Amino acid sequence: MTVRVRFAPSPTGKPHVGNIRTAIFNWLYARHRGGKFILRIEDTDRERYSPEALKNLLETLRWLKLDWDEGPEVGGEYGPYFQSERLDIYHRYAQELVDNGYAYYCTCSKERLDRIRKEAEAKGLPPRYDRHCRELGIKGNPTDTDKVIRFKIPLEGTTTFHDEIRGDIRFENKSLDDFVILKSDGFPTYHFANIVDDHLMKVTDVMRAEEWIPSTGKHILMYRAFGWEPPRFCHLPIILGADRSKLSKRHGAVDVLEYRNMGILPEALLNFLTLIGWSPGTEQEIFSTEELIRLFDKDGINPASGVFNLDKLVWMNSEYIHKMDDEKLLEKLTPLIHQRGWSGFSREYLIHIVSLMKTRMRLLNDFVELAPYFFEEPTQYDEKGVRKHFKKEGAKKRLNLILRAFDRLGNFNEETTEKAIRALAEETGTAAKFFIHPTRLAVTGMTFGPGLFEILATLGKQKSISRIKRAVEFIEKNCEIC
RNA sequence: GCCGCUAUCGUCUAGUGGUUAGGACACCGGCCUCUCACGCCGGCAGCAGGGGUUCGACUCCCCUUAGCGGUACCA
Numbered sequence: 163m164t165v166r167v168r169f170a171p172s173p174t175g176k177p178h179v180g181n182i183r184t185a186i187f188n189w190l191y192a193r194h195r196g197g198k199f200i201l202r203i204e205d206t207d208r209e210r211y212s213p214e215a216l217k218n219l220l221e222t223l224r225w226l227k228l229d230w231d232e233g234p235e236v237g238g239e240y241g242p243y244f245q246s247e248r249l250d251i252y253h254r255y256a257q258e259l260v261d262n263g264y265a266y267y268c269t270c271s272k273e274r275l276d277r278i279r280k281e282a283e284a285k286g287l288p289p290r291y292d293r294h295c296r297e298l299g300i301k302g303n304p305t306d307t308d309k310v311i312r313f314k315i316p317l318e319g320t321t322t323f324h325d326e327i328r329g330d331i332r333f334e335n336k337s338l339d340d341f342v343i344l345k346s347d348g349f350p351t352y353h354f355a356n357i358v359d360d361h362l363m364k365v366t367d368v369m370r371a372e373e374w375i376p377s378t379g380k381h382i383l384m385y386r387a388f389g390w391e392p393p394r395f396c397h398l399p400i401i402l403g404a405d406r407s408k409l410s411k412r413h414g415a416v417d418v419l420e421y422r423n424m425g426i427l428p429e430a431l432l433n434f435l436t437l438i439g440w441s442p443g444t445e446q447e448i449f450s451t452e453e454l455i456r457l458f459d460k461d462g463i464n465p466a467s468g469v470f471n472l473d474k475l476v477w478m479n480s481e482y483i484h485k486m487d488d489e490k491l492l493e494k495l496t497p498l499i500h501q502r503g504w505s506g507f508s509r510e511y512l513i514h515i516v517s518l519m520k521t522r523m524r525l526l527n528d529f530v531e532l533a534p535y536f537f538e539e540p541t542q543y544d545e546k547g548v549r550k551h552f553k554k555e556g557a558k559k560r561l562n563l564i565l566r567a568f569d570r571l572g573n574f575n576e577e578t579t580e581k582a583i584r585a586l587a588e589e590t591g592t593a594a595k596f597f598i599h600p601t602r603l604a605v606t607g608m609t610f611g612p613g614l615f616e617i618l619a620t621l622g623k624q625k626s627i628s629r630i631k632r633a634v635e636f637i638e639k640n641c642e643i644c
Numbered sequence: 645g646c647c648g649c650u651a652u653c654g655u656c657u658a659g660u661g662g663u664u665a666g667g668a669c670a671c672c673g674g675c676c677u678c679u680c681a682c683g684c685c686g687g688c689a690g691c692a693g694g695g696g697u698u699c700g701a702c703u704c705c706c707c708u709u710a711g712c713g714g715u716a717c718c719a
Contacts, residue, residue, distance in 0.1 A: 209718085264702080275716085286645050287688080289645095298658060328650090342716080347717075351718085372650090375714075398652085399649095404655085408712075441656090445718050447669090466649090468655085470655095475669095478668095480682095520680050521683090532681095533679090560650095596678095597679050598679080608679090609679060612679095615678085
């Protein structure tokens, strides 16, 4: 039978790296086995629902190139794929459970529930529903707004399921609650909708976050009540923040699209996230998506939760940037260049700058942060640099020597500029770096970057000279010692 | 509280009874060099604790501890 897995997010907020990692594992597994990846929207909580969240979710999946075979916008033969459009299905199956004695209507008020919960807590007992309505035989309809339907947990015995990466897990039925399967607003709860849909959509493998382990016992009991064969279960480790608690806002960026904004490539994020909780058993770190599909399988999944390490993500991103060819990289950079309002530069010029900057970039955004001087005049000089290279005995004199030498240059390129400066160093008996550093600061405003002669050649004679002249004026105005 | 999951360098991990416990990120040296980055070379650093089982445990079992999760008409 062909593998069918699903990613079933709830559209209530921005897609979180933890949720998306679950999507990635499901997607990789489906692609590895040549199966189907189903996207199902669990929008059964009307209070937390947000249309914006759905939009962000689809955008995130598309950005990461996690395509789905069935689900929103693509359809499929087991739809609808929005749970809010399947209410009649849940009603039918919930009523079936009631009719067969596996579930019951409950009219307990919110107030009563709160009260018994508080009482139980006060006595140090587990806060559980007291099964008040279990044997009352209350009649009703799934659409009744004054009732819920609860599942009847067997009073005795144990329920066991096999987790494919953790082994057998067992629960005492006594520890399970008569949980609600259909809410008074007519919507199902997660537990119920989840198993009905997984069954109806012929899901073969449930791969979800480990926070679902404690409720899997309930799910198994429902499968049994329906007489359905449960899917295989595999509970995935979760992603933690630096302090080892569940990753959240206070750990910094958690929304996947924030990483896009920061200049992370989707391939790098996919690679990175896959390697939290999964390993192919080799020492390879960088994988193309095709390789991941080929190598990914359940047996490489680590049961322990892992910490999200931004440094490593950034390193990985730099590996992708460095390996990318200049044309491809320029394509990724073009929107950022436009954002800065830089236009009118030839493709040839841009490609050249990309080639100069590539090994210096770790994030896409670094390009515009680290090399603005290729696009506009420096508006200020690095403060430390000024102290080190401008406020120095003879700095002005050396820049003036350079101006004179450059002015005489017919061909202004890497070789001729370097030759000129080294010659000056020789003549004046000064180390070349005392010419190089102030010149760099003069033309870029910065103290670091590509080789100076590459910069000069790229900028050209006219811009180089005018920028050095401006620096000389700056020195005259601001530095007494020279 | 109760239930459950987990446990190898700071972090991500390899390891499935016999290894000098391997790799990667980060960090620290060095080389290269006009700076920065890349690259290369080297270094620091780990089996949570205690009991078993075994000729032999990082590896298997139990307990403890710690971390995390669940305990809703949220998912």
